Amino acid sequence: MTDALGAWRARVRRAGGDTAVGAAIAAGAMAALALFLVTAYFVTLFVIGIGAVALPVVTKGVRRLCNLNRRAAGRVGVPVAVPYRPQPREFEKDIVGWMRRRQWILTDPATWRDLLWLLLDTAVGTVGLLPAAVLCYALEGFVVGAGLWRPLLDANGTGWWYCFITVDSRPSALLALAAASGLLLAWPWTGRPALKAHAYFTRFLLGPTENTVLASRVRHLAETRTTALDTQAAELRRIERDLHDGAQARLVSLGFTLGAVERNMDRKPEEARRLLREARESSVLALRELRDLVRGIHPPVLAERGLADAVRALGIDSPLQVAVETDVPGGLPAPVESAMYFSVSELLTNALKHSGADRVEIELRHGQDVLYARVADDGRGGADAGRGTGLHGIRRRLAAFDGTLDISSPVGGPTVTKMEIPCALSSPKTSSS
Template identity: 50%
Template sequence: MNSTMPAAHGAPRSRAAALGRLLVLTAVVPAELLLLAVVLGSFALWFGLGIFFLFPATTRLARAAAGLARAYAGRWSGVPVPPPYLPRPALERTLHGWFWTGHDYQKNRRFASVSRTLRWLWKDPATWRDVLWVVLNPVVGGALAVTPPLLLASGLYTLACTVLALPTPGLAPDLAPDLGLGAPLALPLALPLALLLGLALAAAGPALARPALRLHGRWTRLLLGPTERSRLARRVEQLTETRLEVTEAQAAELRRIERDLHDGAQARLVAVSLRLGAVAALIDRDPARAKTVVTDAQENVAQALQELRDLVRGIHPPVLAERGLAEGLRALALDVPLRVDVRAELAGRAEAPVESAVYYAVSEALTNAVKHAGARCAAVDLVHADGLLRAEVTDDGRGGADPGRGTGLRGIQRRLAAFDGTLTLVSPPGGPTRLTMELPCALSSPRTSTS
């Protein structure tokens, strides 16, 4: 759900735009050559003189340049390139005051930070792929970028020279411009060939602009895209975070259930037990009073049963288990104090944990629309396509929702992350707010009612 890379705008629609972008990529080649000199100089100082303090700075400079290349590959070439870097290890302090860098112990925090940074940059394969890109891109990337504009310029130059070489009426043949096309007798044959060559070159430049731009993006992705190791490391990190969040959410849910049982049904059952003890003492000497106590005990039992039903419904709503996600959301819409339109297109049922996650995520979204957005109506769209269960909640509230300012949206993110789901939020100030949840899952055939 989180990415620092700008969104890809796709390949250009016109050849002129592609040529312009290739000219920009060509113009930055001198800066890339300067960066190459700086990077090679830092390595020479490290291995030659032992001066290693320039390595982190130049490596981060190379990472910044590579980040720009990834962004332009996504924005201009339509080839998204996610960052491949391994996460920086945490700097942990032991009980004895030493700092653990992930490799060794350091007494000084600054030395520990430098040691951690050096080892992190040195052991990350993406660092050396960045260095390889710095070395090769001025040649390969520069050639890909400069070829279409160079073809166009060559074609225009050839056409201009051909036009200047055309015979002028009243001008002696020996006064005609000499373009190296041979003797005056060969001039009538050479001019059409030069004209065709110029037209071909001028047409080839714009025709190859968009393919060359796409090829430049693929070249960038080849060197700067994530490797299999970085993908696995990022996946392990995501799974670790998800496991911790799910564990915390489960612990919080268990505490809530325990609190509800302790403060609700348990307290009422204890009161019933005390009242039944009082009945045993009153049943012989004051039957009327005993009857009143029994009636109160029955009322407490009924209230305890209702609280237990509410608690069970909060854990897993019966309508969700019996009738599926679509009907569960329609039943949920009836309990929300605003007008909700539920539209569902499901050819079957998802797994029970997935249905529960989507149900409570939609419930939280509708609750936020009522409490924080002041919405008057909302819409829930539920559809399954291409292996994804997609739920979209839209409300006409005041907008301005931000996951960083509250726990509701973060709770939805944690709930969906347990199933590799994603949450997309669009909430401009003034509204409307659109919350899109996607979870990978497969649908089973719909169940047949046994009634």
């Protein structure tokens, strides 16, 4: 009984939200007509220069309204991607830049699809009033059935027409109350279908076309290719620097020490033995630095045991309490395994250094040609991918493989990071867990 009551309350709350969103969509439909007329007016006047002045301002308002409707569609499970072409990084601060900005707006196909949506939404957007209309009509039935029909009957002698019922007596008032109760019970189920219908209409006109998706894909690949090349160059410089300042310097020092040993072998045997001990210690340190360098390029455990065991080794080495759950097959591409491994490693480091967490949960799985990872900690939260280099570096690392990073980190925690990398297997699935 308690569960049923809780479910009903949750449905009523959701219906209230749907009703508010629907009313906002209907209000936006009225604004859409005004925006369409204003935009069409300034586009028409563009040829004589007057419209060119106001066009960017009007376009900003149009796109803001369209984006609000895209978000409303996503709220009911119909995601609509933003199809606009990216704005050039900067325009010249002269008449050429001024005209290029207008050209960028007018040559974007999404601009014209926005205008068509504005025109049609003046009619289609009224569907958002359905849940509010049902609720108001139900409330009207309660008011009429509760006794309002009496003064209405006294005023005109005909009663009140409600749901095919002429309310002019006590029995008809009870029928009106019953009809109003039915409408009120049906109200929570009216908002979502209406909003979804409008969402599909919005996606049809405001979503990206195939050509837009292809162009966006090409831009993304070009950007990630540049990022991957920059990252690779930076990594090679780091390796060169570490070799030059670390192992190479020790090996050079080792050579000088062995030369001194050779010179003192006969004349000063004690000094030669001391220098041999130093040489042995230097060789151990050089070997350790080389191993650390190799581990930073491609950890041996990752090459020998695979991603699942490599991540488990990260958890064992971490001072935090790390729980690892994996369902990762064999046959993953080595670059993808390496990218995911170092991304998880960076997140563990962030949890240790910045979040104040005590426990971290790591989940790894592969399905539908996507490698998925989820890292959650119980720290203080507040992580922002826009600040610092750690999370930004992870995003760039994943983007090189067309991967994504999604982080939720409200102040007070917890921090939950989700990563996905599209990848197909090169061999039949054999779970390592």
